[in-house]
Amino acid sequence: xxxxxxxxxxxxxxxxxxxxxxxxxxxxxxxxxxxxxxxxxxxxxxxxxxxxxxxxxxxxxxxxxxxxxxxxxxxxxxxxxxxxxxxxxxxxxxxxxxxxxxxxxxxxxxxxx
Amino acid sequence: xxxxxxxxxxxxxxxxxxxxxxxxxxxxxxxxxxxxxxxxxxxxxxxxxxxxxxxxxxxxxxxxxxxxxxxxxxxxxxxxxxxxxxxxxxxxxxxxxxxxxxxxxxxxxxxxx
Numbered sequence: 001x002x003x004x005x006x007x008x009x010x011x012x013x014x015x016x017x018x019x020x021x022x023x024x025x026x027x028x029x030x031x032x033x034x035x036x037x038x039x040x041x042x043x044x045x046x047x048x049x050x051x052x053x054x055x056x057x058x059x060x061x062x063x064x065x066x067x068x069x070x071x072x073x074x075x076x077x078x079x080x081x082x083x084x085x086x087x088x089x090x091x092x093x094x095x096x097x098x099x100x101x102x103x104x105x106x107x108x109x110x111x112x113x
Numbered sequence: 114x115x116x117x118x119x120x121x122x123x124x125x126x127x128x129x130x131x132x133x134x135x136x137x138x139x140x141x142x143x144x145x146x147x148x149x150x151x152x153x154x155x156x157x158x159x160x161x162x163x164x165x166x167x168x169x170x171x172x173x174x175x176x177x178x179x180x181x182x183x184x185x186x187x188x189x190x191x192x193x194x195x196x197x198x199x200x201x202x203x204x205x206x207x208x209x210x211x212x213x214x215x216x217x218x219x220x221x222x223x224x225x226x
Contacts, residue, residue: 043216045215098206104156
């Protein structure tokens with residue numbers, strides 16, 4: 001089944017403890033992206049990747065890191081999480097960024113205390 | 114900076130009605146516009162993708178139009194059903210900033226039996 005898989009689905013962590021949210025797609029898509037969704041602020045793009053080893057900042061990249069060492073995986077890294085990073089995070093992928101529909105993961109609900 | 118607005122924020126209709134959801138964007142230099150559906154606690158599902166050179170796309174009871182010059186898109190849902198109840202989001206992908214996408218806050222639709 002074609003899908004984008006995020007792990008974990010739910011995570012509660014403490015301020016400053018490094019964490020990684022994984023994202024994997026099985027569709028051989030070139031384009032992958034991370035978003036956060038907050039009430040009243042909608043979905044905002046954090047980072048995106050046009051292809052392997054190519055990443056770029058979205059609208060809210062501060063406090064996040066990403067890497068794209070292989071096509072199927074695009075992990076989101078929070079080196080020192082803070083409470084303002086409490087949010088619902090989504091990973092998405094598409095065959096190419098411009099021409100094809102985007103597929104989203106089920107989301108990761110992160111709480112930083 | 115691109116801004117995307119969706120009006121209304123919420124809409125409640127009786128089953129069987131035809132309805133229109135609106136999406137407007139401030140920068141007409143877009144590559145495409147995509148409509149998504151989000152169910153509570155779930156990820157986003159792509160409904161329709163319109164390239165900037167296209168005027169409309171249709172899928173079943175859904176029809177999306179795009180007027181790039183005026184910065185507007187509409188999603189028309191025919192013969193609404195209770196199963197259409199969800200939040201509908203539109204997103205635009207930038208022309209000058211390849212890979213960047215901006216989402217509206219969404220319209221929450223309730224279709225009453």
